[in-house]
Amino acid sequence: MKFPDLIRNHFCVWQGLTRLVFTSVILFSCSGNTMKSPGNPETAQKPIVSHAKRFKIEKIEGYSQVSVLNPWQGARDIAQDWYLIRAGEKLPSFIDTLKVIRVPVKKIVCMSTTHLAMLSALGEAGSVAGFSGTRFIYNDTLLQRVNKGEIREVGYEDNLNKELILKLDPDLVMVYGIGSESTGYIGKLKEMGIRVLYNADYLEHDPLGKAEWIKLMGALCCKEKMADSIFSKIEKEYNKLKSYVSVNTRIRPKVLLGLPFRDTWYISPGNSYISRLIGDAGGEYLWKDTESSFSMPVGLENVFVKALTADYWLNTGSANSRSEIVSIDERLSQLECFKKGNLFNNNRRTGKDGGNDYWEGGSLNPHIILRDIASILHPDIFEGNELIYYRQLN
Amino acid sequence: MSSIKQQSQVTQLSANKSGAIFGGLTILLILLFILDLFLGSVTIRPGEIIRAIFNNSDETTRTILTQFRLPKAITALLVGIALSISGLQMQTLFRNPMAGPYVLGLSSGASLGVAFVILGFSSDLSPESIRGFGNWAIAAASWAGAGLVMLFIMIISSRIKNIMTVLILGIMLSSAISAIVSIMQYFSNETMLKAYIIWTMGSLGNLTASQLNVMIVSVAAGVILSLISVKMLNALLLGENYARSIGLDVKRSRFLIIAGTSILTGTITAFCGPIGFIGIAVPHLARIILRTSDHKILIPGTILAGALVMLLSDIISQMPGSDNTLPVNSVTALIGIPVVIWVILHDQRHRDIF
Numbered sequence: 001m002k003f004p005d006l007i008r009n010h011f012c013v014w015q016g017l018t019r020l021v022f023t024s025v026i027l028f029s030c031s032g033n034t035m036k037s038p039g040n041p042e043t044a045q046k047p048i049v050s051h052a053k054r055f056k057i058e059k060i061e062g063y064s065q066v067s068v069l070n071p072w073q074g075a076r077d078i079a080q081d082w083y084l085i086r087a088g089e090k091l092p093s094f095i096d097t098l099k100v101i102r103v104p105v106k107k108i109v110c111m112s113t114t115h116l117a118m119l120s121a122l123g124e125a126g127s128v129a130g131f132s133g134t135r136f137i138y139n140d141t142l143l144q145r146v147n148k149g150e151i152r153e154v155g156y157e158d159n160l161n162k163e164l165i166l167k168l169d170p171d172l173v174m175v176y177g178i179g180s181e182s183t184g185y186i187g188k189l190k191e192m193g194i195r196v197l198y199n200a201d202y203l204e205h206d207p208l209g210k211a212e213w214i215k216l217m218g219a220l221c222c223k224e225k226m227a228d229s230i231f232s233k234i235e236k237e238y239n240k241l242k243s244y245v246s247v248n249t250r251i252r253p254k255v256l257l258g259l260p261f262r263d264t265w266y267i268s269p270g271n272s273y274i275s276r277l278i279g280d281a282g283g284e285y286l287w288k289d290t291e292s293s294f295s296m297p298v299g300l301e302n303v304f305v306k307a308l309t310a311d312y313w314l315n316t317g318s319a320n321s322r323s324e325i326v327s328i329d330e331r332l333s334q335l336e337c338f339k340k341g342n343l344f345n346n347n348r349r350t351g352k353d354g355g356n357d358y359w360e361g362g363s364l365n366p367h368i369i370l371r372d373i374a375s376i377l378h379p380d381i382f383e384g385n386e387l388i389y390y391r392q393l394n
Numbered sequence: 395m396s397s398i399k400q401q402s403q404v405t406q407l408s409a410n411k412s413g414a415i416f417g418g419l420t421i422l423l424i425l426l427f428i429l430d431l432f433l434g435s436v437t438i439r440p441g442e443i444i445r446a447i448f449n450n451s452d453e454t455t456r457t458i459l460t461q462f463r464l465p466k467a468i469t470a471l472l473v474g475i476a477l478s479i480s481g482l483q484m485q486t487l488f489r490n491p492m493a494g495p496y497v498l499g500l501s502s503g504a505s506l507g508v509a510f511v512i513l514g515f516s517s518d519l520s521p522e523s524i525r526g527f528g529n530w531a532i533a534a535a536s537w538a539g540a541g542l543v544m545l546f547i548m549i550i551s552s553r554i555k556n557i558m559t560v561l562i563l564g565i566m567l568s569s570a571i572s573a574i575v576s577i578m579q580y581f582s583n584e585t586m587l588k589a590y591i592i593w594t595m596g597s598l599g600n601l602t603a604s605q606l607n608v609m610i611v612s613v614a615a616g617v618i619l620s621l622i623s624v625k626m627l628n629a630l631l632l633g634e635n636y637a638r639s640i641g642l643d644v645k646r647s648r649f650l651i652i653a654g655t656s657i658l659t660g661t662i663t664a665f666c667g668p669i670g671f672i673g674i675a676v677p678h679l680a681r682i683i684l685r686t687s688d689h690k691i692l693i694p695g696t697i698l699a700g701a702l703v704m705l706l707s708d709i710i711s712q713m714p715g716s717d718n719t720l721p722v723n724s725v726t727a728l729i730g731i732p733v734v735i736w737v738i739l740h741d742q743r744h745r746d747i748f
Contacts, residue, residue, distance in 0.1 A: 136583075159580065261592040262667075263466075263599030264719060299435035299712060299719040300599055301462040305454060318585065327530070330602045331461050354583070 051209040051235075054200035057219055062092065064219055071198035072177030073293055080198060084219055101172060101195055104222040109154055109165055109173040113360035114201050114210075116142055118217040121364055122226055129168045130154040136355035143351075160185045166192055172220070174199050205271050207280075207366035208235055214364060230364075237367035238280075245282040245374050248381045252284040255377070256303075256310035256337060259317035260329060265303040266295040274315065277366070281374035286310060304331065312377060313337045314390075316345045322393050343393040344376050358389045365389075412684055412691060419683075419698040426705040430467040431459065433714040462599065465606055469598045470708040471701045472613045473666055474676070476658035478700025479620050481673030482680070482692060483651050486627045488561050492734075495659040495673035497561065498547050498652070499568030500540045502575070504663040505594065507539025508532055509575045512590045513582040532593070533605065533664040540660035543567060544652065551648050557634060560648075595721035596667040598708055605665055612661035619654030620693055623647065627689040669723055671730025672707075676700045679733055703729060 048057040056067045063085040070078050083095050087102045109130035110116055116139065119125055125142055134146045134153045145151045152168065155161040157178075162185070165173065173189055177198045189196050201213040211234050218227025255278050257268055268274055269292035270285060278285045286306050290296065307313075313335070319325045322343065326333050337343065346369075349357035362369055365388075372390045375382030432443055438455055445451040446459045480495035488497065496502075511531050546567065551560045579587055601609065626647035629637040634644050662669065680695040681687065707725040 260600070261589055262597040264592060264597065264721075296717070297719060298717050301458055302435040302717055304462065305436050305458065308454060318589075329600050331457075334457065 049212060049215060051206050052201075052204055052212040052215075053206070053209055054203055055213065055216055057215060062089065063095075066216060066219060068198045068200060070203075071200040073203060075177070082197065086222070101197070101220065103220055105171045105220045107168065107170045107172075108220075109168060109170045111173075111175045112199065112202065113137060113355065114213070114363040115174050115199055115217075117361045117364050118214045119221070121214060121230055122217055122221055122223050124217070124221045124223070127221070129170055130165060132156055132160070135353040136351070138349060138351045138355040138357040138360045157185060160189075162188060162192065165189065165194065171195065172197055176200070176202055201363065205273055205276060207273060207277055207370070208238055210273065211235075211364050211366050234364070234367055238370055241367060241370050241374060242280045245280070245378065245381070249282045249378050252282055253311035253377045254309055255283045255285050256307045256313045256335075257285065257315050259319055259325075260300050260303070260332075263300040264297045265300055267298045267303070268295055269293075277370055277373055278314075278377075281370055281377055283312070283373065283377045300329070304335075307335050307337070310335065310337045311340075312342045312344065314344050314346070314373070314376070316343060316393060320345060320347070320393065325393070341392070342376075344387075344390045345393060346389050348387060348389055348391040362389055412686075415683060416694070416698065419695075419702065423698055423702050423705070426702060426709070427467055427471065430470065430705050430709050431463045433709055434458070434463055434712050435714070435717060435719055437715060465601055465603070466599045466708065467705065468606060469601050469609070469666065470704045472609055473598065473662050473669060474672060474700035474702065474704025475697045476613045476616060476662045476700075477669060477673040478676035478680075478696045478703075479617065479693065480655040480658045481675075482677035482689075482696045483620060483623070483627065483655050484673075485677055486631050486689070487648065487651050488557060489631070489633070490561070491678070492674065493561070494671075495655060496568075496668065496670075498564040498655075499543045499571065500656060500659045501663055501668040502568035502571035503539040503541075503543030504536040504660065505539070505575055505668065506571050507535035507537070508593055508667075509578045509590060510539075511535040512593065513578045513586050530605075536664035537660055540656065540663060543571075544656035544660065548649060548652060551652060552645055557648070592721075593667045594723075596669040596723035596726075598666055598722055601665055609661055609665055612657055616654050616658035616661075617697070619650060619657070623650050623654065624689045624693060626651065628687075631687060631689075667723070669726055671727045671734070672700060672704060675730035675733035676703055678736075679703070 048059070049055060054069050054071065056069065058065045058067075063083050066082045066084060068080045068082075070076065071080060081099055083100045084103045085091060085095075085100055087104070091097065091100060106127055107129045108119070108127050109132075110119070110128060111132045113133075113136065116125070116128060116131065116137065119128060120139060120142065125139075125145070128142070128145070128151050130152045131137065131146070132154050133156065134143075134151060137143050137146060142151065146153075152164060153161075154165055154168075173194055173196050175186060175196055175198055177186075177200060186196055199213065199216070201210050204210040204213070212231055214227045214231055215224070218224045257274060257278075258266060267287050267290070268285075270288040270290040271292070275285045275288055279288065286309075316325065319328060322333075322338065322341070325338065325343070332338060346358040346362075347356050349361075351357075358369070368388050371382070371385065372387050375385040375387065376390060432438075432440055436458060438458065442451055442455050443459060446455045449456075477495050481493070484493040484495060484497050485491060487493070547560065547564055550563055551557070554560055554563075579590065582590070626637070626642060629640060629642045630644075630647065637644055637647070659673075676699050677692070677696050680692055680699045683699065684691055684695045686692060704726070707722055707729055710729075711720045711722040711725040713719055
């Protein structure tokens, strides 16, 4: 915990020796020796995870401990602990073997495209053996692997192909939690002796916190340094943009989000990921003061009145043109932002089956999404900027 | 005819009394209609609304009143009328107090059509080009689905003597269709699934003016058909054999009644989704209030009661004073279920009226 980077060095030093059998006492004493050598005194005090709220990594002699906190919506005071221990190294006696993940993980089954994006960024796309919803993948390299049969489709939720997963024999199945472990397929997978790691990146409200989950992937693949440097680049870029916007703008345009389902509009709450992005991009989300862990169903009439003041309308969901919005509800065409044509959707990078890179690669590119939104809201200070994830509705 | 009167003489109200009831219901209906305009998820002062009615208030209030609340209140009115009459007709046709507008599988037919439009995108079944039509595509698909089921039921009912067989086939058909819809739901992505589920919850609030016109015409046609069938319904109440013995063309009557119900229910489901319980509960409510089984009185009574209950449901579903709204289907069910329970508990007494 105190000397995370030293332990990481220790891992590297001992990498070649892992086949040799050491007692844990010897291991600890060795790492104790390396601790004294002048390593990285600065980073030693900093926690490994700084923005993400849903996981922690602690470096302890000989292994790292990962805690995934409240991994599903509505979970309270739940911490799932894992011990990441190098393959071949002896387990400390007090550790429950069911909670051990041998690293580096060589074969993994993922359930969310965000997991894929992070593994790809670490150059570990090759370890993905199975995925749920392969046709919604955007990344070309991964799609090719799907076509070659190197990444197998494992099905959805309760329709999960458990036999296939068993046959793939992955080191780890990474899931995102809709409900607790006892619900649905997760309990069944565990019963089959498969290690199921919850990834709660989708619950992070802070865009940087979401991207920071790459550190967990780094720990799993023994590429901590690489993950750290990827993340600090993102962090630096994001904060630079954020302060550039706040210094150079005075007005904060009002932003409407989403699309109604019939006469109900599901409103992202003010503490959501997207609300944060809009705020950092120098905009004012119309519902920025609300707080909820779910999207809130709001009557169309109510949204309409509030939306009359909106300057921009983002993330228009399934609507790809202004005429589609009219066909969904004619009344929406009376909104000022509609008349001005200030409508943008986050689906510029969409695959032919609807896989949207905004959710895939975008999870690791909050700085690019931020630049997109900031340049939409403040075109004057982003002259000549080309949108990456967003596009204007025609 | 005379035996109907004899049968229900015990509980029949005098003409004066039922006149008073009709008057009371009408006044209540007007009040609720106005209340529905005044209450909504946006709080507007009553004075402001009155000014908006007389065309001198700010743009926003006027927009809300004319484009949101008025169409929604009219929709509620039409939905209440259409589904209640359909339910009444089905209960009489099948001589079954638990029958309703959806008993013949119309809603499953409609939901299959809608599932093709909404869920079809993710299962590659429907062409991308439908997407641009939005609401109209959903309405048309729903109509087509309900129409196909109706056609099937019509063909069956013209060949089969016993009406109960038609009922059983209707139930079988709707179960089969539901199974198909389940398979489509199973394979669709979350957004589509959500859009579909929300359709099944029913909504009154997103009809455009042109859609409202279509609905007004269809409901009017359905109501006229039901008024034409008053005599047939009264005769059928005593059983098909009796109806035949007094010279009624039973198959033709069935055809007319089923056609009327299909037009009413099909249209409502197309634009508002399947709205439950109103169709089952309101006819009973009307019978309880009016103490009669004569359709000459029951049909207007059901029209009034249906419109009333639906307006009330709409007001509740908007949860005035709160940002959130409730799905209207849940509200109608919560109002409808107590009525149905009451019917079951009072079955003995109720039999007399039914």
